[in-house]
Amino acid sequence: MDFMLISLLIYLVGTVTIVWPKRTELAAHYFGMICSVVASGLVAYSALMYLLFPSGSWLVDTYWGSYSLQADAWSSAFLLLTGVAGVIISIYAMDYARGYLGHRIRLLSGLWNLFLLSIVAVLISGDAFTFIVSWEIMALVSFLLVNHEAGKKKTVSAAYQYMVMTHIGTAAIMVAFYLIGSHSLSFSFGDMANNNLNGFMKDVAFLCAFLGFALKSGLMPLHIWLPNAHPAAPSHVSALMSGVMLKVALYGFGRFAFQFIGMDVFWHGLIVMVIGLISAFLGVLYATMEVDMKRILAYSSVENMGIIFSAFGCGMVLYAMQLHSICVIAFTAALVHAVSHSLMKGLLFMSAGSVMHATGSKNIELMGGLIKKMPYTALFTLIGSMSLSSLPFTSGLVGEWLTLQSFITLAQQAGNPELRLLVIFAFVMLGLTGATALGCFVRMYGTAFLGRARSNIVDKAHEMPVFMLVGMGLEAVLIVAIGVMPDILVNIMQQIFSGFAVVSMGTPLGIIWGGSGHYAIYSPGIIFAVFVLMGLFMVAALYRSGTFVRKDVTWNCGTVPTSRQQYSATGFSKPLRRAFEDILTPKRRLTYLRKEHAYFGRKLRYDLEIPDLFNDKLYKPIQQLMINYSSAFHRVQEGSVSIYIGYTMIAMIVVLIWGVLL
Amino acid sequence: MEYLVVFLVLVVFLQTRITDLKRAVICLGSQSFIIAIACFVLGLSNSQGIHAILPGVLTLIVKVLFIPGAVYRLVGKLKNEREILSASNVNYSTMAAALFLVLGYVIVERLLPGSAGRDIIAASILMIMTGLSLMVLRKRAIIQIVGLITLENGIYLLGLLMTEGLPLVVELGVFLDVLIAVVVLVILTSRMRLSFMTTDTSVMKKLKG
Numbered sequence: 074m075d076f077m078l079i080s081l082l083i084y085l086v087g088t089v090t091i092v093w094p095k096r097t098e099l100a101a102h103y104f105g106m107i108c109s110v111v112a113s114g115l116v117a118y119s120a121l122m123y124l125l126f127p128s129g130s131w132l133v134d135t136y137w138g139s140y141s142l143q144a145d146a147w148s149s150a151f152l153l154l155t156g157v158a159g160v161i162i163s164i165y166a167m168d169y170a171r172g173y174l175g176h177r178i179r180l181l182s183g184l185w186n187l188f189l190l191s192i193v194a195v196l197i198s199g200d201a202f203t204f205i206v207s208w209e210i211m212a213l214v215s216f217l218l219v220n221h222e223a224g225k226k227k228t229v230s231a232a233y234q235y236m237v238m239t240h241i242g243t244a245a246i247m248v249a250f251y252l253i254g255s256h257s258l259s260f261s262f263g264d265m266a267n268n269n270l271n272g273f274m275k276d277v278a279f280l281c282a283f284l285g286f287a288l289k290s291g292l293m294p295l296h297i298w299l300p301n302a303h304p305a306a307p308s309h310v311s312a313l314m315s316g317v318m319l320k321v322a323l324y325g326f327g328r329f330a331f332q333f334i335g336m337d338v339f340w341h342g343l344i345v346m347v348i349g350l351i352s353a354f355l356g357v358l359y360a361t362m363e364v365d366m367k368r369i370l371a372y373s374s375v376e377n378m379g380i381i382f383s384a385f386g387c388g389m390v391l392y393a394m395q396l397h398s399i400c401v402i403a404f405t406a407a408l409v410h411a412v413s414h415s416l417m418k419g420l421l422f423m424s425a426g427s428v429m430h431a432t433g434s435k436n437i438e439l440m441g442g443l444i445k446k447m448p449y450t451a452l453f454t455l456i457g458s459m460s461l462s463s464l465p466f467t468s469g470l471v472g473e474w475l476t477l478q479s480f481i482t483l484a485q486q487a488g489n490p491e492l493r494l495l496v497i498f499a500f501v502m503l504g505l506t507g508a509t510a511l512g513c514f515v516r517m518y519g520t521a522f523l524g525r526a527r528s529n530i531v532d533k534a535h536e537m538p539v540f541m542l543v544g545m546g547l548e549a550v551l552i553v554a555i556g557v558m559p560d561i562l563v564n565i566m567q568q569i570f571s572g573f574a575v576v577s578m579g580t581p582l583g584i585i586w587g588g589s590g591h592y593a594i595y596s597p598g599i600i601f602a603v604f605v606l607m608g609l610f611m612v613a614a615l616y617r618s619g620t621f622v623r624k625d626v627t628w629n630c631g632t633v634p635t636s637r638q639q640y641s642a643t644g645f646s647k648p649l650r651r652a653f654e655d656i657l658t659p660k661r662r663l664t665y666l667r668k669e670h671a672y673f674g675r676k677l678r679y680d681l682e683i684p685d686l687f688n689d690k691l692y693k694p695i696q697q698l699m700i701n702y703s704s705a706f707h708r709v710q711e712g713s714v715s716i717y718i719g720y721t722m723i724a725m726i727v728v729l730i731w732g733v734l735l
Numbered sequence: 736m737e738y739l740v741v742f743l744v745l746v747v748f749l750q751t752r753i754t755d756l757k758r759a760v761i762c763l764g765s766q767s768f769i770i771a772i773a774c775f776v777l778g779l780s781n782s783q784g785i786h787a788i789l790p791g792v793l794t795l796i797v798k799v800l801f802i803p804g805a806v807y808r809l810v811g812k813l814k815n816e817r818e819i820l821s822a823s824n825v826n827y828s829t830m831a832a833a834l835f836l837v838l839g840y841v842i843v844e845r846l847l848p849g850s851a852g853r854d855i856i857a858a859s860i861l862m863i864m865t866g867l868s869l870m871v872l873r874k875r876a877i878i879q880i881v882g883l884i885t886l887e888n889g890i891y892l893l894g895l896l897m898t899e900g901l902p903l904v905v906e907l908g909v910f911l912d913v914l915i916a917v918v919v920l921v922i923l924t925s926r927m928r929l930s931f932m933t934t935d936t937s938v939m940k941k942l943k944g
């Protein structure tokens with residue numbers, strides 16, 4: 074199984090494009106992308122083979138000095154996800170990133186390879202040092218990638234915000250590693266699994282690890298960097314960041330939960346679950362308010378990571394309740410949803426990139442009717458949107474359904490009424506999230522692709538070049554394939570937890586066409602039958618009325634309808650904004666630009682601002698506090714060398730007197 | 736030995752009251768000369784061979800002749816330079832030095848009661864502290880260099896007494912260190928004079944961004 078090392082080497086070769094001669098930039102770009110496609114393909118292949126034919130040994134097991142590489146099944150699940158996303162997004166980037174010709178494209182391709190390399194390295198690292206080093210490289214490279222369009226002021230500030238936040242996370246993770254490592258033989262993961270940390274310090278280690286990984290995966294109070302970093306980065310970079318990098322945080326957290334800290338403490342899982350649920354709901358609520366396509370997707374990532382973490386937390390709770398065979402459902406749910414979210418968020422960021430490529434804008438209020446200009450992109454986006462709203466026959470449903478299943482199990486097994494009440498709250502949150510997500514993506518898709526053009530940027534829109542379509546198409550095919558045949562993925566992912574007593578979920582055929590043996594997993598067969606019946610019914614009804622297609626102008630009281638009479642994206646989300654006014658606290662401002670008559674010839678301007686709850690209530694006060702402290706310190710640290718020597722002298726005298734007195 | 740300590744304390748106190756640059760350098764030279772004599776005395780009584788005279792000779796060459804010589808030449812090029820101080824600053828320096836002397840004796844009494852080199856230890860603590868206070872309180876680069884050498888002399892004297900002869904390599908290393916530091920400082924001061932027409936370090940604040 075040396076494929077993994079070979080692929081690391083290929084990524085490294087791909088990084089060479091940074092120093093490629095400038096005259097053949099395009100060749101450098103293609104070279105870099107081919108390297109990343111090949112290497113990611115190898116990663117995906119070897120991970121898949123390892124998962125399909127588990128042999129009991131490591132996928133990778135090698136060491137160099139005190140640095141070691143080791144990958145088990147838990148790593149392989151994420152390696153598979155990384156490899157697939159790496160291949161597909163790199164294919165897409167072959168055409169997409171050509172837009173950066175003359176804008177440091179060599180750097181972009183090289184860093185792209187390095188980014189994938191660091192992600193794979195994080196996933197296969199076998200000790201704390203390798204993990205931290207790779208993690209830090211990943212953070213720095215993604216910072217550079219976010220900062221690629223450094224000419225824009227917004228990009229730079231987003232990138233630096235990301236940098237600061239991610240380093241806070243790294244610091245927390247390092248503390249967690251240190252706490253555990255100092256109570257075990259060495260810093261290799263194998264030894265750290267046998268640590269003798271307990272009591273209060275174990276709780277501290279858990280909280281630090283959760284803080285660090287939750288920050289990287291954008292859970293709610295710590296998500297603040299995410300909606301800024303994603304729109305700033307080039308689209309294929311945001312696709313990889315959202316599709317893969319956020320999942321790497323889940324990998325790290327899982328490593329801590331399974332191997333180092335254990336899941337014996339009940340409230341650990343509870344915290345993870347509740348924070349996941351809150352992020353899921355608030356994330357999708359903010360997503361529905363945005364008009365910037367990539368910000369919508371970024372907030373939707375917060376939502377989906379919330380769902381994943383709530384499933385994981387549910388599994389931890391079930392494990393702490395000694396229900397070892399049942400908690401597998403929850404962990405499987407987290408993994409399956411991680412995989413499918415990686416696919417669909419990759420797809421949607423790519424289609425957001427395509428829309429940007431075609432129209433030059435990210436604002437969906439300016440679009441409309443794109444389906445006529447770019448039909449294939451519209452189709453793929455539809456599939457991705459359906460999946461993110463977890464409709465049947467898409468992969469998005471599988472994970473969310475499994476999550477719901479695990480909550481149901483938890484409710485069933487909950488001994489005390491408090492926990493049962495909490496699970497009911499979880500149901501409500503998850504249901505609310507799903508419904509709002511549906512609304513959010515109907516809004517995004519409808520505003521951007523359907524209806525009439527809202528501005529002239531749509532006129533010059535065109536279909537995408539072939540590689541971009543291939544990239545998006547592959548993701549769409551995978552999403553539908555998993556949606557139709559979820560059993561393969563679910564069974565593979567379930568095997569990962571073979572350390573627990575695994576309950577088989579039945580034969581693939583049974584799952585698809587009849588539902589379950591023991592558990593109702595998800596049966597597309599029944600849903601398909603219902604759909605066919607409903608379709609037949611509709612066709613029959615329409616057939617009786619005698620018309621299938623009738624082309625006509627919409628009746629508009631005798632005038633021709635204009636594009637301004639359509640639902641705008643902002644208008645579409647107004648009811649939700651009113652319903653959750655207390656959380657969103659929208660600031661509306663209406664300015665009359667011209668008002669000659671009460672009803673005619675008016676021109677007005679409507680500004681809507683939705684401040685981020687946590688930004689105002691949590692981050693601004695912290696920032697203010699830090700500035701105040703800094704200015705207090707400024708008086709001490711004035712920049713004069715004499716005063717510094719004076720401090721040394723005072724310290725020395727104090728030490729001497731101390732020594733004399735004691 | 737006691738006479739040497741008396742002279743040393745006298746010179747250090749004098750150092751705190753001098754504002755003229757040339758006199759400060761001469762004062763430094765004589766201070767180093769006393770240290771050199773102390774080196775010879777201690778060296779001849781404690782060890783034999785090259786170890787007995789080498790520290791003294793090195794002190795004589797580096798700290799008595801070369802460093803004060805270089806600084807003196809630099810001072811010669813400076814015109815209208817003197818430490819402009821209020822009398823209170825000078826008085827404070829002297830008062831501080833007196834306090835340091837008391838502190839030094841207290842420390843010796845408490846930490847090393849009945850030690851043979853009681854006066855020397857106290858004097859070296861006085862030198863270390865006074866050197867530091869010169870660097871902190873005075874503004875002219877030359878006086879700050881003088882403060883640094885005073886500090887260094889104090890540490891050297893203390894080391895000499897406590898260890899009764901350092902290994903040769905360490906001794907050579909220490910001298911090389913000081914030599915290089917002073918060479919750099921002299922060059923920097925000379926550049927500073929060319930750029931700012933003064934060696935007042937407070938004008939360097941302008942360089943801050």
